[in-house]
Amino acid sequence: MGLLTIGAFARASRLSPKALRLYDELGLLPPAHVDPATGYRFYDPAQLERARLVAWLRRIGMPLARIREVCGLEAAAAADEVRAYWAEVEADTAARRDLATFLIDHLTWKDAAEMPHSTPRTAPPLAIRYATLSDPGRVRETNQDAAYAGTRLLAVADGYGRRGAPASTAAIEALKALETEALPAGELLNVLQDAVRRAGQAVQDLDTAADSGTTLTAMLWTGSQLALVHIGDSRAYLLRDGELFQITHDHTLVQSMVDQGRLTPDEATSHPQRSLLLRALTSEAADASPPEPDLRLHDARPGDRYLLCSDGLSTVVPADDLLRVLSTTPDREQAVRDLVTLANQVGGPDNVTCVVADVVEPGL
Numbered sequence: 001m002g003l004l005t006i007g008a009f010a011r012a013s014r015l016s017p018k019a020l021r022l023y024d025e026l027g028l029l030p031p032a033h034v035d036p037a038t039g040y041r042f043y044d045p046a047q048l049e050r051a052r053l054v055a056w057l058r059r060i061g062m063p064l065a066r067i068r069e070v071c072g073l074e075a076a077a078a079a080d081e082v083r084a085y086w087a088e089v090e091a092d093t094a095a096r097r098d099l100a101t102f103l104i105d106h107l108t109w110k111d112a113a114e115m116p117h118s119t120p121r122t123a124p125p126l127a128i129r130y131a132t133l134s135d136p137g138r139v140r141e142t143n144q145d146a147a148y149a150g151t152r153l154l155a156v157a158d159g160y161g162r163r164g165a166p167a168s169t170a171a172i173e174a175l176k177a178l179e180t181e182a183l184p185a186g187e188l189l190n191v192l193q194d195a196v197r198r199a200g201q202a203v204q205d206l207d208t209a210a211d212s213g214t215t216l217t218a219m220l221w222t223g224s225q226l227a228l229v230h231i232g233d234s235r236a237y238l239l240r241d242g243e244l245f246q247i248t249h250d251h252t253l254v255q256s257m258v259d260q261g262r263l264t265p266d267e268a269t270s271h272p273q274r275s276l277l278l279r280a281l282t283s284e285a286a287d288a289s290p291p292e293p294d295l296r297l298h299d300a301r302p303g304d305r306y307l308l309c310s311d312g313l314s315t316v317v318p319a320d321d322l323l324r325v326l327s328t329t330p331d332r333e334q335a336v337r338d339l340v341t342l343a344n345q346v347g348g349p350d351n352v353t354c355v356v357a358d359v360v361e362p363g364l
């Protein structure tokens with residue numbers, strides 16, 4: 001069969017000539033022949049399949065550079081690429097869904113605050129009771145983790161690099177202002193963002209080599225809700241109705257590979273690069289774009305129990321064991337001791353830190 005004009009090829013591929021010209025300019029689908037005198041584009045019917053693939057990939061929102069990559073692959077490899085791309089989209093959407101939920105709540109409060117006669121939105125405030133413990137573990141000489149638990153703030157930070165300990169301490173210290181700062185209704189989101197920015201600045205202000213930094217996972221108590229900020233691979237869990245939910249998503253290379261279906265969760269636990277962080281508060285130059293924390297808001301219920309921990313616990317102690325200790329040990333001080341003991345019993349390869357907090361009726 002001979003070459004097709006752009007109009008005929010457009011009809012055959014169900015794409016517009018405008019789209020075909022764009023794909024040519026982007027290097028996604030160069031015509032088989034361009035008339036040197038007129039500049040007219042001619043296409044080979046064998047190019048139809050690629051044209052349609054490009055159109056479908058555009059339709060799922062794949063960026064052009066990535067489409068170019070996929071088009072250069074064999075079908076099976078291309079399928080893997082599309083699967084990985086879509087897994088990334090879903091992980092990203094989940095993070096943005098949390099933020100959207102938070103924002104809805106934020107705007108709802110704002111409105112309530114401006115209407116003097118509006119009815120109170122919540123029942124009488126609940127309270128939190130907490131315990132925390134940090135331990136160097138059995139292998140490391142120093143403890144680079146830091147933790148804090150107070151009437152409003154729960155936080156765990158896991159420092160890394162030569163100045164990891166000052167980094168995690170600085171991040172926690174910067175957050176402590178939240179214990180006393182006013183929390184105007186409707187300002188929670190901004191207050192948290194400012195606090196994380198201060199923590200990031202505090203880490204940068206340390207005179208550190210560029211290889212240091214810290215994770216930060218913190219919850220701020222408002223009297224009826226817990227606002228979560230999270231960056232790195234420390235974790236927060238919620239024990240509710242006998243079930244344990246991990247409510248943070250690790251910002252690690254291996255987690256992103258699990259999200260993309262390139263690794264199983266089991267393979268991730270033993271992966272040599274499992275601690276490689278994709279996001280953290282780092283001492284690197286300020287011109288690097290500051291990492292965005294994940295933000296979530298949780299309505300508190302009496303009986304809820306939260307666990308915040310560094311990876312020194314979650315990497316070596318299976319979730320079933322966390323669940324067992326948390327659900328059978330009402331005493332919080334005992335619970336944090338038992339959790340640290342579990343990590344040390346399997347070698348205690350890393351610093352291990354946990355905060356356990358219970359949501360209780362006031363007066364309890």
Ligand code: MN
Binds near residue numbers: 158310311312350
């Ligand atoms: Mn660690």
